[in-house]
Amino acid sequence: MTGAPLLEVRDLSKHFGGVRAVQNVSFAVRPGEIVGLIGPNGAGKTTLVNLISGFHRASGGAVRFDGRDVTRQKPHMIARRGLSRTFQIVQPFPQMTAVENVAAGALFAGQAPSRKVALDQAHEKLAVVGLTRVADSPASALTLPDRKRLEFAKSLAMKPKMLLLDEVNAGLNPHEIDTALALIRTIAASGITIIVIEHLMKVVLGLSHRILVLHHGELIAEGAPAAVVKDPKVVEAYLGNRFVERFGATGHPA
Amino acid sequence: MDMQTLINGLVLGGLYACIAVGFSLVWGVLNVINMMHGSFIVLGAYLAYYVFAIAGIHPFFAVPLVGGLLFAGGYLLQRGVINRVVDQPVLITLVLTFGLDMILYNAMVLGFSATPRRVALDMGVLEFGTMVLPVDRIAAMALALLLTGLLYFLLRSSRVGRAIVAVRMDREAAALMGIRVEHIYAVTFGLGAFMAGAAGCLIAIVYPFSPAMTGLFLGKAFVVCVVGGLGSVPGALVGGLVLGIIESYSGAWLGPQHAITVGFVLMILLLLTRPTGLMGKVGYE
């Protein structure tokens, strides 16, 4: 986990009209890290992901990925450079089968030389996430947990250097969440750098090497999970002033 | 000359607003582009013509009758036919209303013949200095604005009106609050037809009309909606006035035959820069 950062965000900002969704956020992620991005609802986490992956245009600041400035790049170019993301509300290609969905990732961002090779790679990725049994079902027929896994498989097929996982656990029950966590660890072990956006504390604390905390669009804390959790600013952001007073230096969010 | 051009533009604009407001409402609330709208207007004009020919009623006073007939027809048509495709993508809804329009158009050509008609009532002119204002046009504009204003109040203050606005904003939430969405859709469509019929009555006095003009009116409605914004009366009003004034000045400067092109160019410019229109908020995809 040493060496030049894979992702560098400097003073990144985004306003929508009068609303400042993201304000002067700066951080770096090194290759091989698992970084957790947390913050209360509306903190700007998804907007930040959209900025980094090119879906929104930044109002200010810069993003460097793998040594190149990608601030003004279109989403598909950033995807091809090796930055892959999932959507909070899953976005499959509904009328295509699961394997075709994943093959799309392999063929385009993953730059597979032909459709056949892409389909082969897609079958591999489906096996990794455990979706081989539904490979030929249309994506619209899959259950929510399966759709989330499909999104995973699709991102993997894109041969990413870095993966942005946006609330992958929303809508999953505890057992499904554990499965998802195991999957994330496996993927990280294969060398892919990961940013996990989560609002489930226990998930993100156990998984991440480092945590970034966003509140009202600003980065209010950064560091090892144990330290961040005790940071009074973080406690205040999640639970409000009274709890800071009550729990003091040992308090941590529920 | 400038004042005259401006006044002409405003008069035209008032009429355009009335022509477009029904179309805008249907598009904004039902998400349906009603290709029959132009034909509804012409139908209204013909009904006003025959009411005048048979009963001697001035088209302005025929508005409730003609509008009412079109409301009823529109309500039934929506409930029976169009409601089935309200959720479908624009390709399907537009093609459907276009097909229905072909039927209506054919019926009008057969029923009324293609010769242009006009209710010829010479109402004289008003003169202010160098400006000449035909009374019939001024009266038509005033009535157009009055009707548009009435629609606005209906939408703001009546139960039905507020239900329509609610459905426009969020159909599912409206349904959860007990609003009978299909009925509201049909009422909205009926209102759109009513306003078209009313516009037709006004036009019957001011211009010669024939079935061939359905496309012209529909085109105006399109431009007004894009320029002004969908689903709102203020939007139709602003769009109508802007179009009227721009057409009037283009006609004066470039020649009358270019006025129509200018309108469509304006529409494309707005689509590219501000698709929701000058007044619109959230556009419909």
Place this chain on the structure above:
Amino acid sequence: MTRADFAKLGLLGLGVLGMLAVPVLGDNYLVRLCTFVAMYSAMALAWNFIGGYAGYPSFATAAFFGLGAYVGALLQNHGVPMVPAWIAAMLVSAGFSLAVGAMILRLRGHYFAVGSIALVEILRQVASTWRDVTGGGNGLNVPMLPGGPGFAGMVFLYSMLAIALLAFAATLWVDKGRLGFGLRCIRQNEDAANMVGIDADRYKTIAFTLSGLFCGTAGAAYASWVAYIDPSDTFNILTTLKVPVMVMLGGAGTLYGPLIGVIVFIVLEETIWSSFLELHQAVLGTIIVILVFFLPGGLLKLRLPAALLSGGRR
């Protein structure tokens, strides 16, 4: 390629051979009919790129058709031989759709549809008012092909057929390749398509340009064929609406759907035209209405229409 693919291709080949033989029969009506089928096939295949594969509801067909017709006619009137005039018209249409596409493909859904209709109207107005160049409302005459009506009929049938076959070849290339895959992704979920590495803007523009190119070429050939064009005839809203209907009838976004749709529609239309002259529009309109309700997936994907069963609810 599977056996089924070869079979379908074989069927198409038979159809083409049949059409090639028609002039020999000497029935001018049949030759005209087949020429129309070929022409609409070219336009339907053209629309299929942007409306079928990419899922963008384009009503710009008549804009490109008319543009090609006028460019071809004007060039021929200035001494350019017929086929080079068509090629020039093809290039102009391609260039026009490329330029326009860059602008209006940013719009989606209703706004794209409306923008594309506006194109037809604007071009029609330009053609009507630019009298010095286009003859305005009086239209343009195009030099007739020497050699007599029988010969001319054959030439134009074969020309339209060639254009349609080129369009089909392009469709084959798109359907089996990356572009087709990418367009299908765009149609189903454009954001996800971008996310997965597809340059959606570029792919849409290519599809739109392909559609403009073939419609324009068909238009140029049409102008030479009928030897007289005017704005309402070429920039015709009815045409621009019929073509998507034909494609939807057969199955949008498929290889053979447009062809099937064209044949079925034209056969229907010809039957009505001869029986119900006065009610032609009304019956055509009724067909369209019925089509929308009963065949939402097209003849290639016959299944009970959800719209009819659920009464409009999703």
